[in-house]
Amino acid sequence: MTRSALALVASLAAVGAQAQQPPAPPDFAPSNLTPAGVRALAATCASCHGTQGRPAPGSTLPGLAGKPRDEIATSMTRFREGKKPATVMHQLAKGYTAEEISALADHFSRLPR
Amino acid sequence: MNNQRRQFIRAGAAGLALAGIAGCAGIGGVASKGRVVVVGGGFGGATAAKYIRLLDPSIEVVLVEPNDVFVSCPISNLVLGGFKTIADVTTPYTGLEKNHGIRIVRDRATAVDPGKREVRLAGGGALAFDRVIVSPGIDFIPGAIPGLAAPGAADRVLHAWKAGPQTVQLRRQLEQMRDGGVYVLSVPEAPYRCPPGPYERACQVAAYFKAAKPRSKVLVLDANGDVTSKGPLFKKAWSELYKGIVEYRPNSKAVDVDARAGVVKLELEDVKGDVINVVPPMKAGAIADPFITANRRWCEVDWLTYESKAAPRVHILGDALQIAPAMPKSGHMANAQAKACAAAVVALMGGEAPNPAPTLTNTCYSFVSKDLVVHVASVHKYDRRDRTMKAVPGAGGVSSAMNEVEADYALNWAANIWSDTLA
Numbered sequence: 001m002t003r004s005a006l007a008l009v010a011s012l013a014a015v016g017a018q019a020q021q022p023p024a025p026p027d028f029a030p031s032n033l034t035p036a037g038v039r040a041l042a043a044t045c046a047s048c049h050g051t052q053g054r055p056a057p058g059s060t061l062p063g064l065a066g067k068p069r070d071e072i073a074t075s076m077t078r079f080r081e082g083k084k085p086a087t088v089m090h091q092l093a094k095g096y097t098a099e100e101i102s103a104l105a106d107h108f109s110r111l112p113r
Numbered sequence: 114m115n116n117q118r119r120q121f122i123r124a125g126a127a128g129l130a131l132a133g134i135a136g137c138a139g140i141g142g143v144a145s146k147g148r149v150v151v152v153g154g155g156f157g158g159a160t161a162a163k164y165i166r167l168l169d170p171s172i173e174v175v176l177v178e179p180n181d182v183f184v185s186c187p188i189s190n191l192v193l194g195g196f197k198t199i200a201d202v203t204t205p206y207t208g209l210e211k212n213h214g215i216r217i218v219r220d221r222a223t224a225v226d227p228g229k230r231e232v233r234l235a236g237g238g239a240l241a242f243d244r245v246i247v248s249p250g251i252d253f254i255p256g257a258i259p260g261l262a263a264p265g266a267a268d269r270v271l272h273a274w275k276a277g278p279q280t281v282q283l284r285r286q287l288e289q290m291r292d293g294g295v296y297v298l299s300v301p302e303a304p305y306r307c308p309p310g311p312y313e314r315a316c317q318v319a320a321y322f323k324a325a326k327p328r329s330k331v332l333v334l335d336a337n338g339d340v341t342s343k344g345p346l347f348k349k350a351w352s353e354l355y356k357g358i359v360e361y362r363p364n365s366k367a368v369d370v371d372a373r374a375g376v377v378k379l380e381l382e383d384v385k386g387d388v389i390n391v392v393p394p395m396k397a398g399a400i401a402d403p404f405i406t407a408n409r410r411w412c413e414v415d416w417l418t419y420e421s422k423a424a425p426r427v428h429i430l431g432d433a434l435q436i437a438p439a440m441p442k443s444g445h446m447a448n449a450q451a452k453a454c455a456a457a458v459v460a461l462m463g464g465e466a467p468n469p470a471p472t473l474t475n476t477c478y479s480f481v482s483k484d485l486v487v488h489v490a491s492v493h494k495y496d497r498r499d500r501t502m503k504a505v506p507g508a509g510g511v512s513s514a515m516n517e518v519e520a521d522y523a524l525n526w527a528a529n530i531w532s533d534t535l536a
Binding site for chain 1: 163164167168445448449452453456460468469470471472473474476488490491492493494495496497498499503505506507508509510512516518519521522525526528529530531532533536
């Protein structure tokens with residue numbers, strides 16, 4: 001076998017090994033639970049639940065502003081654990097950590113309805 | 114717009130430009146922290162303008178937008194189905210002025226100049242900025258479908274991929290088509306604005322045909338190897354609701370059109386139709402051309418600040434961006450990016466560090482009929498190692514089946530995101 005053929009075999013083996021290696025898990029930045037960080041996190045809810053948790057008039061999607069802290073936290077936790085049936089919230093809630101859910105519940109419960 | 118109003122706006126714009134040259138512009142005697150000019154009032158730009166003012170009212174925000182109303186792409190496919198009117202998906206910009214003190218300059222930006230720190234306007238004059246947010250949406254790659262440049266061709270072969278007059282014109286073409294005719298929809302290679310949009314459109318047109326012109330056909334010519342979003346759900350809708358109406362052909366890339374003959378030219382064959390709807394390949398909106406860094410089509414940014422990799426103090430949002438992995442070009446995503454960008458701009462203008470851990474969400478609803486809907490959703494967080502946004506593993510997903518409950522949610526989602534963007 002020539003040197004170049006050997007090199008080819010070696011590089012093919014390397015590609016093979018690379019293909020079998022699972023991708024590295026994501027290196028997500030730790031949650032930012034400063035007031036500004038929680039405000040930014042809460043803004044992600046606004047697209048469906050309204051700016052600062054106050055939906056458009058007549059919305060059948062619930063508002064979040066002024067809801068009891070425990071109600072929000074329990075709902076989100078049960079969505080996250082798949083214990084509360086939903087169309088989409090069981091999928092979205094899994095994108096938030098337990099600490100983030102707790103901070104969001106605090107945040108929205110303190111906003112005026 | 115009457116002349117007086119136009120002159121008033123012109124004078125206002127000139128006044129703003131002068132104030133900007135003087136440095137920190139002030140409104141109503143309140144010292145301003147500086148001025149942000151936002152170019153483009155879509156889901157990205159309008160949301161960014163609003164959220165900057167919510168977070169820091171001492172920052173002056175000027176929004177440059179040529180249209181006098183916002184027309185939503187989401188829900189606009191229902192206009193083609195005949196279930197909504199264009200008025201139903203139209204919202205005025207007045208809320209941004211009245212509720213948030215944003216100055217709207219009804220003009221088209223012709224250049225964003227990071228050196229001079231000014232945005233130049235088609236109507237003459239310029240707006241000075243401390244930072245600029247460019248949210249231009251998409252434009253079509255010039256010359257990609259050469260036949261569209263023939264005289265009258267672009268009026269006959271519509272894209273209707275920017276909701277507005279073309280949406281209404283396409284609906285009219287469908288209404289005027291004979292029963293037994295063929296509607297041909299050409300889908301460009303990904304990435305393009307709104308991944309599920311073409312397949313929702315096929316469903317909406319099929320719903321109209323099924324009710325009004327049952328011998329007619331919908332032919333989807335997809336440049337991609339398969340349906341790019343919610344594939345199994347759309348295919349189920351086609352086979353269960355629109356059997357014999359929708360035909361789907363993958364790997365069918367349009368390379369040209371003959372508008373006069375009503376022909377879409379693929380690489381190996383010509384396909385004739387009665388209504389031809391070609392969605393050409395896309396790039397970042399033309400105003401962002403100087404900031405395009407990826408594949409000569411899209412703009413790359415720092416995902417913590419949305420600052421362009423090509424120019425300082427220029428922030429870019431929405432469909433114009435080179436996407437992160439698994440990130441759709443959608444109105445919801447642009448709205449989410451805009452809030453992260455607004456927070457970063459406010460932090461930077463206040464001399465603070467931007468949020469090191471931004472989160473974005475996306476939910477896209479598609480109407481497969483008048484009252485059956487499917488969704489795709491995802492959550493995206495910042496990856497420190499790769500300095501990009503990544504979908505959170507295990508989060509997100511699609512509907513288990515098409516259903517009526519989500520039709521109600523979809524319309525309420527629309528009302529709420531329009532309000533979050535504009536009210």
